[in-house]
Amino acid sequence: xxxxxxxxxxxxxxxxxxxxxxxxxxxxxxxxxxxxxxxxxxxxxxxxxxxxxxxxxxxxxxxxxxxxxxxxxxxxxxxxxxxxxxxxxxxxxxxxxxxxxxxxxxxxxxxxxxxxxxxxxxxxxxxxxxxxxxxxxxxxxxxxxxxxxxxxxxxxxxxxxxxxxxxxxxxxxxxxxxxxxxxxxxxxxxxxxxxxxxxxxxxxxxxxxxxxxxxxxxxxxxxxxxxxxxxxxxxxxxxxxxxxxxxxxxxxxxxxxxxxxxxxxxxxxxxxxxxxxxxxxxxxxxxxxxxxxxxxxxxxxxxxxxxxxxxxxxxxxxxxxxxxxxxxxxxxxxxxxxxxxxxxxxxxxxxxxxxxxxxxxxxxxxxxxxxxxxxxxxxxxxxxxxxxxxxxxxxxxxxxxxxxxxxxxxxxxxxxxxxxxxxxxxxxxxxxxxxxxxxxxxxxxxxxxxxxxxxxxxxxxxxxxxxx
Numbered sequence: 276x277x278x279x280x281x282x283x284x285x286x287x288x289x290x291x292x293x294x295x296x297x298x299x300x301x302x303x304x305x306x307x308x309x310x311x312x313x314x315x316x317x318x319x320x321x322x323x324x325x326x327x328x329x330x331x332x333x334x335x336x337x338x339x340x341x342x343x344x345x346x347x348x349x350x351x352x353x354x355x356x357x358x359x360x361x362x363x364x365x366x367x368x369x370x371x372x373x374x375x376x377x378x379x380x381x382x383x384x385x386x387x388x389x390x391x392x393x394x395x396x397x398x399x400x401x402x403x404x405x406x407x408x409x410x411x412x413x414x415x416x417x418x419x420x421x422x423x424x425x426x427x428x429x430x431x432x433x434x435x436x437x438x439x440x441x442x443x444x445x446x447x448x449x450x451x452x453x454x455x456x457x458x459x460x461x462x463x464x465x466x467x468x469x470x471x472x473x474x475x476x477x478x479x480x481x482x483x484x485x486x487x488x489x490x491x492x493x494x495x496x497x498x499x500x501x502x503x504x505x506x507x508x509x510x511x512x513x514x515x516x517x518x519x520x521x522x523x524x525x526x527x528x529x530x531x532x533x534x535x536x537x538x539x540x541x542x543x544x545x546x547x548x549x550x551x552x553x554x555x556x557x558x559x560x561x562x563x564x565x566x567x568x569x570x571x572x573x574x575x576x577x578x579x580x581x582x583x584x585x586x587x588x589x590x591x592x593x594x595x596x597x598x599x600x601x602x603x604x605x606x607x608x609x610x611x612x613x614x615x616x617x618x619x620x621x622x623x624x625x626x627x628x629x630x631x632x633x634x635x636x637x638x639x640x641x642x643x644x645x646x647x648x649x650x651x652x653x654x655x656x657x658x659x660x661x662x663x664x665x666x667x668x669x670x671x672x673x674x675x676x677x678x679x680x681x682x683x684x685x686x687x688x689x690x691x692x693x694x695x696x697x698x699x700x701x702x703x704x705x706x707x708x709x710x711x712x713x714x715x716x717x718x719x720x721x722x723x724x725x726x727x728x729x730x731x732x733x734x735x736x737x738x739x740x741x742x743x
Contacts, residue, residue, distance in 0.1 A: 302377035309373060313366045313429040318437035319448035320359045323348060326441050336442040344449040348456065353470070357463035358456045367425070374417040518686055522642055524609055525602035526676050526697050528623050528632035533672070536561050539569055543580075543587040550574055557620050557635075560593050565630040568622055570595040599624050602631060606639050613639070642676070665741040668727060671700025671734035682741060684722075692719055699724070700734035710734075 323345070331337065331345050348355050391409035437444045456463070535553040537546055537560045549558065558572045559565070570593035580587060598621045600609065609621060619636045659681060660668040669678060678699050679686045694705040703724055704710070706717050711734070716725045721743075727736040 302373050302380055306370065306373040306377055309366050309370045310424060310428050313363060313370070313425065314433035315444075315448055315451070316359060316363050316366065317430055318433040318444045319452055320356075320363075321434050321437040322441045322444045322448070323355060323359075323452075324352075325438075326445070330441070331445070334442050334445075337446060341446050341449045344453045345445050348449070348452060353467045354460075354463050355452070355456065357466040357470075358452065358459050361459055361462065361466075362452075362455050367421075370421055370425070371414075371417055374421050375413055378413060378416055378420075516643055519643060520605060520607045522606050522676065522686070523602065524600055524604045524606060524621065524623050524634045525631065526674065527606060527638045527642055528634045528697075529638070530632045530672065530698075531565055531630055534559065534565060534630075534633055536565055536568075537572055538562070539590060539593075542585045543583055543589050544585045546572075546589055547577070547581070550577065559597075559620075559622065559633065560590075566628070568597055568630060569593065570597055571620060597622055600634075601626075606634075606642060609634065610636075610639050665743065667739045669699050669737050669739060671703075671729075671737055672698050673700075673737075674698055675702060678739070682739065688720060688722070699737050699739070703734055703737065 326349075328346055328349055331342050331349070334342065337345070388405065388409045391405045391412055394408060394412075535549065535555060535558060537549055537558050539560050539562050541549075556574050558574070559568050560570045560572050561568045572589075572593055576592045576594075577589070580589070580592075596618070598612070598616060598618050600612075600621045600623055602623055602625060604623075613619065613621075613636050621634050622630055623632045623634055625631050658670050659673065662668065667682060674697055675689055675693065676686055679688065689702060692706055693702050696702045696705040703717060703726065706719075707715070710731065711726050711729060713726055713729055716723055718724075721741065723740040723742060725738040725740070726734060727738050729735060
């Protein structure tokens with residue numbers, strides 16, 4: 276038997292000499308369009324899974340229409356993920372079909388038939404059906420081409436481009452994704468419901484073995500109860516570590532009303548008086564009010580100039596590196612930022628850019644180890660009166676975190692009712708919706724809060740009773 280393959284095995288060499296026909300150009304155009312679409316959808320998947328709604332709202336490069344559509348898509352991430360999955364799957368099926376038609380048009384179906392005949396005779400010894408083998412060869416070649424093209428042009432390049440051009444990708448994909456989201460809405464909604472039900476069932480079976488933070492807190496208390504050498508402070512430290520990643524900067528900050536700052540227009544004598552009275556090592560410097568902080572004044576920078584007169588230009592000592600953070604930033608992230616930036620203070624701003632307070636490295640550490648006292652601190656930083664083991668009186672501005680730490684409750688006890696409130700007075704305002712009258716009471720689980728004193732603008736003192 277002749278071991279050399281016949282000459283008709285390579286007719287594609289002759290096909291390049293034939294005039295270009297429309298038979299493979301149309302599938303090639305369709306194939307190219309589909310590659311562009313799958314690249315866009317892959318890039319869109321990267322962007323929409325990583326960009327925050329705040330970035331979309333603040334982006335100046337987005338049109339109002341695209342930003343609105345993008346925010347609507349972000350509102351339902353599971354439905355968007357299902358739409359992207361189905362769209363990419365549909366496009367890739369069409370890619371395989373287009374590639375198969377293009378190859379058969381380019382090389383001719385006879386090429387695959389003849390190659391199948393040769394393979395069936397010389398490799399498989401006529402044990403396979405030639406028609407089936409021809410289809411398999413055509414499909415494998417299509418898959419080989421598609422795999423290379425998809426990895427390069429449908430995944431790698433679009434994803435790299437998307438990471439550095441998020442706004443451009445949103446501008447390009449927002450409207451097409453919205454259209455596909457609407458068209459595929461019945462199917463995607465069904466997929467979301469199925470996946471949610473499966474997730475719930477798995478969480479009931481598998482997730483039951485995952486202890487919650489409340490379970491861990493209870494376990495800590497039980498383990499420490501049996502340990503005679505364990506102190507209350509050790510229990511608090513362990514609980515602080517467990518809850519560390521859930522605490523926001525707003526919950527630990529010193530509120531604006533209590534912030535000690537220096538007006539940039541003050542003379543040197545006035546500045547030194549504030550430094551001495553406050554006892555702080557760092558003070559924010561502002562112009563007109565705390566919404567316009569210009570820098571931070573380090574007290575140690577003043578030591579060499581204490582002999583100067585009132586006209587000394589102390590403003591030259593201001594350090595203009597001010598770290599502004601949103602209220603929602605978690606303190607574990609803030610701690611890492613302090614370490615990397617070598618800072619000890621951050622200014623917390625609200626959604627409008629106004630200063631709401633400041634947070635320091637000491638505030639963060641106190642969430643784990645408890646109050647840190649130095650020579651300038653008063654005996655009790657959190658002012659409260661303990662009437663009995665179950666009865667306390669707090670100032671209205673006392674942070675809920677501090678309240679929970681003092682009464683020995685988990686910080687999540689107020690989560691269902693606190694809303695945006697961070698202080699015990701703010702919690703009462705959140706629940707009543709107005710300035711309450713004196714002696715007014717509210718009950719949260721086994722805790723009763725009673726307004727002791729109130730002014731027209733704020734709650735001054737609150738009585739807290741733990742009901743057995």
